[in-house]
Amino acid sequence: MLAIDSERLTKRYKGSSIAALNDVSIKVESARIFTLLGRNGAGKTTFVRMAATQLMPTFGSISVLGYDAVRQAKQVRQLISVVPQEGRPLRALTPWDHVYNWLQIRGEDKKIAKEKTEDILQKLELMQFRDRPAMNLSGGMKQKILVAMALAVDAKLLFLDEPTIGLDPVSRRQVWAAIKDWKAKGGSILLTTHYMDEAEILSDQIAIIDKGSVVAEGTIHDLRKIIPQNTRIDVAKDGLDIDMLKSYGSVVDTGAGTLRVFTFESSIRELSELALKRNLPFTVSPVTLDDVFVYLVGNLESGGQRA
Amino acid sequence: MMLPVRQAFLIAYSTGILWLRRNPSSLFFSAISPFSLLFVLFVISNGQYSQFAIAGSLVMALVGYGLALGQDISFYKTEYKIQDVFVASPVSPLTYMMGLALSELLFGLPALTVLAALVVYFGASVFNIPLIIATILLLWSSMSAMGFFLSSHMLHMRNATQVISFVNVILAVLPPVFYPIANLPDSLRYLSYAVPTTHASLMLQHSMGLPTPAEWSLGFGYAVQIAYLVGFVVLAKTKAIWRET
Ligand SMILES: Nc1ncnc2c1ncn2[C@@H]1O[C@H](COP(=O)(O)OP(=O)(O)OP(=O)(O)O)[C@@H](O)[C@H]1O
Ligand SMILES: [Mg+2]
Numbered sequence: 001m002l003a004i005d006s007e008r009l010t011k012r013y014k015g016s017s018i019a020a021l022n023d024v025s026i027k028v029e030s031a032r033i034f035t036l037l038g039r040n041g042a043g044k045t046t047f048v049r050m051a052a053t054q055l056m057p058t059f060g061s062i063s064v065l066g067y068d069a070v071r072q073a074k075q076v077r078q079l080i081s082v083v084p085q086e087g088r089p090l091r092a093l094t095p096w097d098h099v100y101n102w103l104q105i106r107g108e109d110k111k112i113a114k115e116k117t118e119d120i121l122q123k124l125e126l127m128q129f130r131d132r133p134a135m136n137l138s139g140g141m142k143q144k145i146l147v148a149m150a151l152a153v154d155a156k157l158l159f160l161d162e163p164t165i166g167l168d169p170v171s172r173r174q175v176w177a178a179i180k181d182w183k184a185k186g187g188s189i190l191l192t193t194h195y196m197d198e199a200e201i202l203s204d205q206i207a208i209i210d211k212g213s214v215v216a217e218g219t220i221h222d223l224r225k226i227i228p229q230n231t232r233i234d235v236a237k238d239g240l241d242i243d244m245l246k247s248y249g250s251v252v253d254t255g256a257g258t259l260r261v262f263t264f265e266s267s268i269r270e271l272s273e274l275a276l277k278r279n280l281p282f283t284v285s286p287v288t289l290d291d292v293f294v295y296l297v298g299n300l301e302s303g304g305q306r307a
Numbered sequence: 308m309m310l311p312v313r314q315a316f317l318i319a320y321s322t323g324i325l326w327l328r329r330n331p332s333s334l335f336f337s338a339i340s341p342f343s344l345l346f347v348l349f350v351i352s353n354g355q356y357s358q359f360a361i362a363g364s365l366v367m368a369l370v371g372y373g374l375a376l377g378q379d380i381s382f383y384k385t386e387y388k389i390q391d392v393f394v395a396s397p398v399s400p401l402t403y404m405m406g407l408a409l410s411e412l413l414f415g416l417p418a419l420t421v422l423a424a425l426v427v428y429f430g431a432s433v434f435n436i437p438l439i440i441a442t443i444l445l446l447w448s449s450m451s452a453m454g455f456f457l458s459s460h461m462l463h464m465r466n467a468t469q470v471i472s473f474v475n476v477i478l479a480v481l482p483p484v485f486y487p488i489a490n491l492p493d494s495l496r497y498l499s500y501a502v503p504t505t506h507a508s509l510m511l512q513h514s515m516g517l518p519t520p521a522e523w524s525l526g527f528g529y530a531v532q533i534a535y536l537v538g539f540v541v542l543a544k545t546k547a548i549w550r551e552t
Contacts, residue, residue, distance in 0.1 A: 014552070049551075052395040056552045073550065074397075082395040087388035092329040093321060101321045105314050106396060133329060149392070159395070 001066050003157050003188035004028035004051050008060035011046050020046045022212040023060070028205070030065075030156075033179065033189040035199045037289075038209035039297055044192040045085050045161055047209070051190065052082050052159045065156055081153040085161035085192075089145040091135040095126045098134070102149045120152040123178050125171065140167045144175070151178050158182055160191045164198060176202060196290040206289075210297040223292045229262040232291060235275050235282040245271075252294075262287065311402045318398075318406025322379075323413040338417035341368035345422075348485070358429050362511035363485030365422040366446065366504050370479045372411045373450025374471045379407055380458035381467065400455075400549040401540070408451035419443060426511055435514035438525075442510045445532045449503060452539035459548035477502075484508040488520060496520070500527075503535040 004026065011021040021043040028034040036044045049055035051064055053073040061068065067075040089098055099120060103113035121127045124144045134142055147163050160179070164172045172195075179202060183189060193199055199206060200220055207217040216226055224230065229249045237259050245251045248271060249263035261271065268284055275282040327334050341364050348360035384390040393403050412419075423439050431439060457474070461467040478484075482502040483491060488509065491499060499505045506528035513519050513528075 049391070052391075054391050054394045054550060056550055077395060078397050080395055082392055084388040084391040087392065088386065090322070090326075090387065090389070092326045097321060097325055101317055102392075105317045105398060107310060146392075 001030055002027050003030040004064055006062040009057055009062050010059035012058045019212050024214055026207055028190060030188045031186050032204040033183055033191060033202050035191045035203040035206045036209055037199060037206060037293060042209040043212040044209060048159050048161050048190060048192060052080060053077055079156045081150045081155040082159040083146050083150045083161060083163045087146045089134040089142050092133050094131050094133055095121055095145050096130040098145050099148050099152050103152055106153050116152045120148045124148050124174050140171055143167060147175055151182060157188045162192055196293060200289050208296055215296055220289060224287050226292050227262060227287050227295050229264055230287055231263055231265050231268060232287050233261045233271050233282055233284050234258045236280040314398055314402045315405040315409060319409035322407060323410030337414040341418040358515045358517055359485055361422060361425045361429055362508045365511060366484045366508045367479040368415060368418055369446045369450055370475060372415050373454040374474060376408055376411045376451050377454035377458040377461055380455060381461045394549055401544060404455040404543060412447060426515055430515040438514050442507050446507045449536040449539050452543040456542040456547045478504045503532050506531050
């Protein structure tokens with residue numbers, strides 16, 4: 001069974017003439033992590049909220065775990081758990097209060113709720129702050145409370161709308177590990193993020209949305225192939241002839257004093273020698289998701305990046 | 308315990324009891340405010356007017372809790388996104404509303420207890436205590452449902468506070484809540500029967516042994532209040548924004 005199956009899903013917010021989401025058909029396999037990428041305002045949250053029964057579609061259909069998310073919202077709501085974008089914990093409540101009470105509200109008995117709360121607080125390193133009111137916690141810890149609430153719940157499908165925003169690199173890895181645990185137990189996940197490394201590490205399947213439409217979809221492997229060249233070489237800018245570099249492929253100014261050449265494996269040797277000869281530092285790597293993202297949805301002309 | 312009831316109590320526990328435990332002073336402030344008008348009326352009338360002032364203050368406090376619930380709900384929705392978490396869960400909108408309304412009641416409990424005690428002190432017999440409690444519960448639930456319904460419409464309003472004070476005037480100031488209904492000319496008196504708070508106040512006045520109009524009866528009062536309760540619950544259930552459109 002599919003975790004999410006949307007057909008021509010469209011959302012036009014009240015009073016808006018253009019659709020925030022337009023004709024989006026997405027299939028999310030169960031026990032997989034599906035990631036939505038896209039620029040600010042692309043429509044990711046709009047999609048997530050329609051699937052999570054928080055927002056009505058204008059047109060099209062969406063089913064979640066086999067139930068129609070509009071007509072059978074009640075059934076869907078038994079089976080899902082969410083981290084809303086930019087949610088905030090209640091100021092006076094502690095991490096323990098949030099997770100423990102939420103689990104009970106979702107129907108767990110006290111004993112199980114206690115075990116699960118301990119478990120998730122431990123995993124996310126919130127245990128030492130378990131009794132501190134949220135207003136006295138840092139921004140990242142507050143975010144982790146929301147993630148803990150969602151992950152502690154026994155559900156089949158998890159919606160994570162930018163779950164690791166504001167988290168330090170160690171905390172992010174803890175959240176990733178918890179997400180992977182969830183998947184290992186057979187759970188499905190719909191994730192949105194602006195962190196390409198996060199998407200690369202977690203996703204089984206990715207859709208890139210731009211201005212309300214899906215512009216690319218596939219595994220990381222599939223998406224990497226969108227850029228014609230498979231290799232990128234970053235080389236210090238000093239005194240390099242851009243036109244000469246362009247003969248190897250496309251060239252982008254990273255803005256950090258280096259030029260990025262998208263090229264083929266066959267050019268690695270030549271370009272490396274060129275850099276070595278001039279004593280310029282350089283790195284060679286495969287094309288990343290970040291590159292694909294910028295290639296697909298980055299407006300390079302106005303961004304002034306293309307060298 | 309049935310799950311929705313348990314859920315409502317857990318919501319009330321989280322937003323009410325836990326909050327109060329960490330901010331006990333807020334109980335003091337919420338307990339004091341319903342007595343301000345009572346105090347003024349008591350002083351001005353040299354105590355002559357106490358019974359109307361008590362009935363009025365009790366009704367106005369309950370209207371206030373309903374409106375405060377509306378504000379809380381809009382706040383939880385827009386500022387905390389907590390409502391989004393509840394929507395995408397097995398908690399129904401009415402359970403959510405009940406939970407927050409219970410928490411509101413908890414904050415109001417000290418004031419309500421004192422006001423109800425004053426009703427008894429100022430003439431109600433102890434046999435009227437069930438009537439007093441029924442009046443409080445009926446108005447509390449219908450005002451809560453009204454607050455929940457209004458909350459959806461206060462969400463994006465910059466003038467939410469004006470709407471709140473307007474509703475407060477319509478329900479607690481203009482109708483005969485603080486003053487004898489007999490003071491109104493006939494036409495306005497009949498009009499005021501259309502307002503649920505008129506009946507709540509009349510029930511309290513009745514229980515304190517004050518005269519009520521010949522055309523009014525307890526049954527009439529209950530009927531109108533129950534009709535409003537049902538109406539507001541239906542509005543809350545169908546028209547309050549739960550899943551956004
Ligand atoms: N409640 C709303 N009313 C009207 N328009 C809205 C509403 N919510 C979102 N939009 C519009 O819909 C479009 C998509 O917004 P959405 O929040 O889905 O973007 P997003 O991809 O999640 O962006 P971000 O990465 O910034 O979170 C935007 O143009 C936004 O302005
Ligand atoms: Mg978003």
